[in-house]
Amino acid sequence: MDLAEALEKIMSGLGYGRTIIVVGRMHAHYAGRSTSWLAEGDRLLIIKSDKSILTHRPTGYESVNWQPPGVVINAQITEEGLVLECNRKSPPEILRIVITEVYSAEYYRLVDNGEFIIHAREEDMKAAIINSPDIVEPGLRIVETERRIGDEYIDILAVDSSGQIVIIEIKRKRATCRDVEQIVNYATQVEKELGRKPRKILAAPSLSKEAASLNTVLRVEYKCFSPRLAYEILSKKKGLDRFL
Amino acid sequence: MDLAEALEKIMSGLGYGRTIIVVGRMHAHYAGRSTSWLAEGDRLLIIKSDKSILTHRPTGYESVNWQPPGVVINAQITEEGLVLECNRKSPPEILRIVITEVYSAEYYRLVDNGEFIIHAREEDMKAAIINSPDIVEPGLRIVETERRIGDEYIDILAVDSSGQIVIIEIKRKRATCRDVEQIVNYATQVEKELGRKPRKILAAPSLSKEAASLNTVLRVEYKCFSPRLAYEILSKKKGLDRFL
């Protein structure tokens, strides 16, 4: 396809607020928060209806150059080729893409109001424990969630069957030493504020070796709890299994 | 375009190792590290030559569903529509995309060996200071980089014109209280190990208000230093300005 023809497609697509797809040979330069140069190669260029722009190389799932929605796009043909200049004010950034060959250029009117539902985030794990505290320990009662301690928040504050305060820190991935230190800091603050030493429970799908030994030293308890288990609990409770 | 026709395109593209672009109406379900459901809408589906797969909605620069390179892709037509099942073994994940309508399906042979050069990362900022320590302070001499302190690393260890030890911590973004705490921890460790109180310099493009007052209290010095300045220094030193 001719560069002039492609430019016309791009201008029309931009004017109508369409999603534009260009396949071709191009190089790019970015300057802003960082600075990058990408030499020439065959790539896929997408300009979306919200004026976000991205280019994909033929391998790897991530885009290589991009600008988020709301940039000002200027397109013109120079001696270099079809030049797209994408400017953003805050933060000041510029992405300059030079297309030297076009294999295909087309735009589409895409309508997408599909709801996106995601489960088994840390938030969902918390919801599962609040729904079914017994999975952490029989007899556990939830007292408070998101309690502010200093300038941080404790995931869950509870009381065990013997009346002792329990701090629960949830992690959706393998817990690290950093996570152990975090819950110990919370415990120190809670003891200061409430005058009683709380139990500390780290709920995570697994525990790193170093974190495990640190746990022993610092008297932090570990409860194996995975995002998947949380999802299953929530599914049973709320009938979310229709998504499986 | 017919679903059967689109399936043929996809199968051919997969067989030839091409980059496939499908524009159409689809919905998707993901299960693996998390679980998600995306209701029907018009989207762009890309299967790359390395068999990474991604879908884009018509807004926002990020992909909504994806699988990294090396998944096993199974495509077939069922009563639901054109179904793509993308399986990964480690971690166990499955992405199931159901295409109900196809507006366009094409594949391309894309060759992209273009070199990608990126500057002004934290690493480049460190290189700039090592090259030109004077930009931090006249008379500064670099002693060591990446010195291990406990289980962490100090960006730069130096000595000032009066012979005092200087710890430099580099941040490419606005420095926060957390960063101030980090350099103070390093200083404590250095004092323990070397028996001398070091100066502490935080080199970053800006400083949050809270971090500024924390700096005063904890005697941490602040040196304004941006990725862009680092880039300019390195450009002059190494002739990298050909990229601008």
Place this chain on the structure above:
DNA sequence: AAATCGATATCGTAG
């Protein structure tokens, strides 16, 4: 394989 750290991270939320 596990852990750590940086990223043009992005994104949401609370203050």
Place this chain on the structure above:
DNA sequence: CTACGATGTCGATTT
């Protein structure tokens, strides 16, 4: 606007 945590974070590097 700023700060901070979560992310299917991803990706590279080191142990």
